[in-house]
Amino acid sequence: MSEFADVVRRRRMTRSFSDRPIPAGVLEDMVRLAVRAPSAGKTQGWHLVVLEGEDTARFWDITLPPGRRQRFTWPALLDAPAILLPFADPGAYVERYSEPDKEATGLGAGPDAWPAPYWTIDASMSVMTLLLAAEDAGLGALLFGVFKGESELRVELGVPAQLELLGAIALGYAADAGHTPGRSSGRADRSPDQIIHRGGW
Numbered sequence: 001m002s003e004f005a006d007v008v009r010r011r012r013m014t015r016s017f018s019d020r021p022i023p024a025g026v027l028e029d030m031v032r033l034a035v036r037a038p039s040a041g042k043t044q045g046w047h048l049v050v051l052e053g054e055d056t057a058r059f060w061d062i063t064l065p066p067g068r069r070q071r072f073t074w075p076a077l078l079d080a081p082a083i084l085l086p087f088a089d090p091g092a093y094v095e096r097y098s099e100p101d102k103e104a105t106g107l108g109a110g111p112d113a114w115p116a117p118y119w120t121i122d123a124s125m126s127v128m129t130l131l132l133a134a135e136d137a138g139l140g141a142l143l144f145g146v147f148k149g150e151s152e153l154r155v156e157l158g159v160p161a162q163l164e165l166l167g168a169i170a171l172g173y174a175a176d177a178g179h180t181p182g183r184s185s186g187r188a189d190r191s192p193d194q195i196i197h198r199g200g201w
C-alpha cells in the first residue's frame with residue numbers, strides 16, 4: 001500500500017482525547033500542507049481560529065454549556081487540547097475574481113454571481129488535507145457541526161461577520177478509546193459501482 005493510501009485508510013474521526021498538548025510547530029506544518037489543497041484562482045480564502053489548552057473552554061462553555069455535559073455521549077472530546085474553527089471568506093473570492101485575469105468571469109460582482117460557493121469548496125478541501133495531515137502526524141481529529149451558540153461564539157472570538165463557519169475540529173492525541181466509532185460508522189463504504197456512472201447517468 002502506498003503511504004498515501006495508508007494515511008487515507010487509517011484516518012477515522014477521533015471523539016476521545018488525552019489532554020497531552022500538541023508539540024510546537026505541528027499545527028503550522030499541518031497548515032503548510034493544507035494550503036496545498038486546490039483553490040479557485042489560488043485565492044486560498046480560508047482562516048483557522050485556534051483555541052488551545054484552557055482557552056478551549058471558551059468554545060465549550062458556549063456550544064456545550066456545563067448543564068448539558070452530563071448527557072453528552074463523548075465526554076473526553078472536551079479533553080482535546082485544541083479546537084480549530086475553519087472559516088471560508090466569500091469576499092476574498094469576489095476580490096480575487098475582480099482582478100484583471102479573472103474579471104471576464106463576472107464573478108467579481110458579488111457572492112450571488114457564483115454558480116457554486118467556491119469558498120466553501122476550497123475551504124473543505126483544505127480541511128480534508130488538515131485531517132489527513134493530522135493522521136500523518138499521529139494526531140486524532142474530529143470535524144463536527146456547531147449546532148448551538150454560533151452567534152455568541154463569533155462575538156466571543158471577534159470573527160468578522162462575512163466569514164462562514166464550516167464546523168469545528170477537535171485536535172490532539174487520541175485517548176485509548178479515541179477511535180470509538182460514531183453513530184454513523186456502521187454504514188458501509190459505498191462501492192465504486194454505486195458512485196461511478198460511466199458514459200452518463
Ligand SMILES: Cc1cc2nc3c(=O)[nH]c(=O)nc-3n(C[C@H](O)[C@H](O)[C@H](O)COP(=O)(O)O)c2cc1C
Binds near residue numbers: 011013
Ligand atoms: C460536514 C461533517 C459534519 C460532521 N459532523 C459530525 C458531528 O457533528 N458529530 C460527529 O460525531 N461526527 C461528525 N462528523 C463525522 C462523521 O460522522 C464521520 O466522518 C463519518 O461517520 C465517517 O467516519 P470516519 O470519518 O471516522 O471514517 C461529520 C463529518 C462531516 C464531513
